[in-house]
Amino acid sequence: MTGGPPDPAARDLVAAEAGLKRELSQRQLTMIAIGGAIGTGLFLGSTIAIRLAGPSVILAYAAGAVITFLMTLALGQMAAKHSTAGSFGVHAEIYQGSWAGFTVRWTYWFAQVIAIGGEVVASGIYVRLWLPGVPLWIPVVLFSLALVVVNAMHVGAFGTFEYWFAMIKVVAIVLFILFGIAILTGLHHADVPGAAGYADFAPHGLRGIWLALPVVMFSYLGTEIVAVTAGEARDPERAIPRAMRATVGRLILFYVVSMALLLALVPWREIGSDRSPFVRVFEMVGIPAAASVMNFVVLTAALSSINTNLYLTSRMLFSLARGGHAPARFGRLGVRGTPLAALLASTAGMGVAAIAAKLIPGNAFVFLFGLAIFGGLYVWAQIFATHLVFQTRRRAAAPTRGRADTPTRGRLDAPADYAPWRVAASAAGLALMLFVIVTTWWVPDLRVTLESGIPWLLLLTIAWRFRR
Secondary structure, eight states: OOOSOOOGGGGGHHHHTTTOOOOBOHHHHHHHHHHHHSOHIIIIIHHHHHHHHGGGHHHHHHHHHHHHHHHHHHHHHHHHHSOOTTHHHHHHHHHHOHHHHHHHHHHHHHHHHHHHHHHHHHHHHHHTTTOTTSOTHHHHHHHHHHHHHHHHSOHHHHHHHHHHHHHHHHHHHHHHHHHHHHHHTTSSOOOOOGGGGGTTOOTTHHHHHHHHHHHHHHHHTTTTHHHHGGGGBSSHHHHHHHHHHHHHHHHHIIIIIHHHHHHHHSOGGGOOTTSOHHHHHHHHTTOTTHHHHHHHHHHHHHHHHHHHHHHHHHHHHHHHHHTTSSOGGGGOOOTTSOOHHHHHHHHHHHHHHHHHHHHSOHHHHHHHHHHHHHHHHHHHHHHHHHHHHHHHHHHHHSOOTTOTTOOSTTOOSSGGGSOHHHHHHHHHHHHHHHHHHHHGGGSTTTTHHHHHHHHHHHHHHHHHHHHO
16 A cells, blocks of 8 residues: 555545435435345355354354454544545545555446346346246346336435335344244244254364355445445434444344354254255244245345445446546436436446356356455455555644644544554454455365456556556
């Protein structure tokens, strides 16, 4: 990271993104962040982490929660100071320079576009569980059009839709926790391992926990979404930090408690990828058509992801255009205050990604998927790196205490702007994120993260050089 002064143009980046309407409430911000972090991975993908670590996966989820908490401390402070749609991309450019802002925003945009394409195809597959005779392209097109319309409306409409999408996922997890407690306390009889489920706590030792951590981190990726809404949030200085704190607390409860209950309800060696462990618990309590109920939850999780990612990609492309890193047309706003050109461009990218998911040979698309994974991890690492420079600048701007001639210009906005413990927290967070990124090299099926991410950064660096 570079600690030199930002480019003169970067000083005006926040002002350059003016025009977006501030209509999102703190309640909506919290649910958007929770919905962004709770994806299909919790309902379908937790089995991978459990296989790697066994019952000790709880420690991996707890470690992931710590990293997420540190990230929200850093990002929340910067988002409150610079409330803009470009969020961590703009922060990176202001405090680290043009290259960081360019690579962070383009990487995040591209990663989310790939993710949308995959989720769109997945949503069509989920529908075909109920309607097997329907061609895949029909639900794909209908869902895509509906969510593009939602995002083209004013931002308040997006916030309302996403609030209820996220609520469905939250209700499913809460019901899972309540049903699990009822079974374990004897209120509902079922043959479960109970405490015996933890007998072989760490079957693969510390290595298993280490390898499970990158998989677990994918469950927490998305928490950063709330910072992107800062440019359209009411009273962002207060709302963003509060929403991020509330989000982390709920995610820790949902993830750690859910995993702890799951391991006491289902023998971990019997948890397979053919059926969600959540379905097994719902079947234990006698919920009719448990598979269909969970299919509905997973479908709404996919639609929520598409909805949120369309919002994210349109705002990132809007920010890139306003910052001079993308064609100016993508920085224009429609009559409702939404970046329609950026939304349509991101939708086109979604269509290409969806087609690629079906037509491109498997190895090639896995390469793109690895880039999507790398994008999230890279952005989090850059958030920590940016915050370290942010704190250095805050300290340099602080007046020397006890001097009568201390100038008022450059005084800290608040005593909490700089604190040594914040520096230590972000340094620890950056070290942990780099550890997670490097660890993907040894995780089955995740080596592609580095194999695609490093060439991508080199390609972006070349593009950035030519752009200058």
